[in-house]
Amino acid sequence: MTYRTRLPHRTKGPGALVTGGSRGLGLFMARQLAERGCVVTVAARDAGELERAAVRLREETGATVHTAVCDVRDRAAVGALVREVHERDGLDLVIANAGVIQVAPVDAVGTAEFADAMDTMFFGALHTSLEALPYLRRTRGRLGLIGSVGGLLGVPHLLPYSCAKAAVGALAEGLHAEAAASGVSVTAVHPGLMRTGSHRQAEFGGDVDAEFGWFSAAAGAPLLSMDAERAARRIVDAVIQRRARLVLTAPAKAAQLVHGVAPGLTTRLSGVAARLLPTAPGRGPLRQGAEAGEPRNPVARLVRSWGSARNDRVVHRANQQEPGPRTSS
Numbered sequence: 001m002t003y004r005t006r007l008p009h010r011t012k013g014p015g016a017l018v019t020g021g022s023r024g025l026g027l028f029m030a031r032q033l034a035e036r037g038c039v040v041t042v043a044a045r046d047a048g049e050l051e052r053a054a055v056r057l058r059e060e061t062g063a064t065v066h067t068a069v070c071d072v073r074d075r076a077a078v079g080a081l082v083r084e085v086h087e088r089d090g091l092d093l094v095i096a097n098a099g100v101i102q103v104a105p106v107d108a109v110g111t112a113e114f115a116d117a118m119d120t121m122f123f124g125a126l127h128t129s130l131e132a133l134p135y136l137r138r139t140r141g142r143l144g145l146i147g148s149v150g151g152l153l154g155v156p157h158l159l160p161y162s163c164a165k166a167a168v169g170a171l172a173e174g175l176h177a178e179a180a181a182s183g184v185s186v187t188a189v190h191p192g193l194m195r196t197g198s199h200r201q202a203e204f205g206g207d208v209d210a211e212f213g214w215f216s217a218a219a220g221a222p223l224l225s226m227d228a229e230r231a232a233r234r235i236v237d238a239v240i241q242r243r244a245r246l247v248l249t250a251p252a253k254a255a256q257l258v259h260g261v262a263p264g265l266t267t268r269l270s271g272v273a274a275r276l277l278p279t280a281p282g283r284g285p286l287r288q289g290a291e292a293g294e295p296r297n298p299v300a301r302l303v304r305s306w307g308s309a310r311n312d313r314v315v316h317r318a319n320q321q322e323p324g325p326r327t328s329s
Helices: 024-035 047-061 075-089 111-139 159-182 208-220 228-240 250-261 263-276 298-313
Strands: 015-019 039-044 065-069 093-096 142-146 185-191 245-248
Touching (some): 015 024, 024 039, 024 228, 075 111, 185 250, 228 245, 245 250, 250 263
Parallel strands (some): 039 065, 142 185, 185 245
8 A cells, every 4th residue: 555645634624725636647646646635626627527527537536526617827827726725625735737748949939838838837836826825824724836857957848837837936935935934834845757547738838740740759658757647646645745856767867867967967968958859840730739730851750759649648547638728737
């Protein structure tokens, strides 16, 4: 039996909120919390997707699961959501996970894509944190902010994502320092590549088919990526245990270490990697991975098929099967 860290027991069960909880990593974290006796609220933008997630969570865990349609870019909407959860269930634990993934060379994106990434991931995490903290102080609760290894160093063809996740990491560290005196813990989580099925929901620009090919292969490759359900278990453990920081996957830990010791070398190696990635034929609308075709190069097709096989298998369990509003992680 796998040991799971649990929150202190209350008659009704601790109240937990997961934003971006309708699919992918957010759904798996919600399942972990439900299995530990929490009354869980999952929030996202797509009502149908939320209901599918909630039905599955209730069937698999027997827990009380609520849903909330909420756009984390709207602070007033987040405030109303947090207040509702507090009044109904009590608020003991919050995980800010909502995000978008845009995969394209910088020449194929513009300021709108950077703004979208910042609005959803950074301001979404900020709104969730600021609205939740007054309630978490009452319960000496826990807050988890989902960053990424992409926020610890600039990743080519993922610059909007990297910039937003870097801001989330800084926010988590600063809040951890400032909230400690009130008994609230804040955990910065920096996962590496995970098999969440998010390659179908991610957005691709430039040479869309080629970008989809390398990203889906890397996100599912056994040596580079991590099983998302295992990652969710470790993240929830870290938040409950009030850890300040968690970095997941061996490649992510290695990248963090090398970048900390030799940032110039890491940047040069990123430049080498960038030369191996597809070149953009020009600006155009970004397209979701579910709409992308196979890479034209036969070797690239083979690599994508091999690397993405495990990630493709998790699509249904991660509730990623239908393209929807752009919230993924």
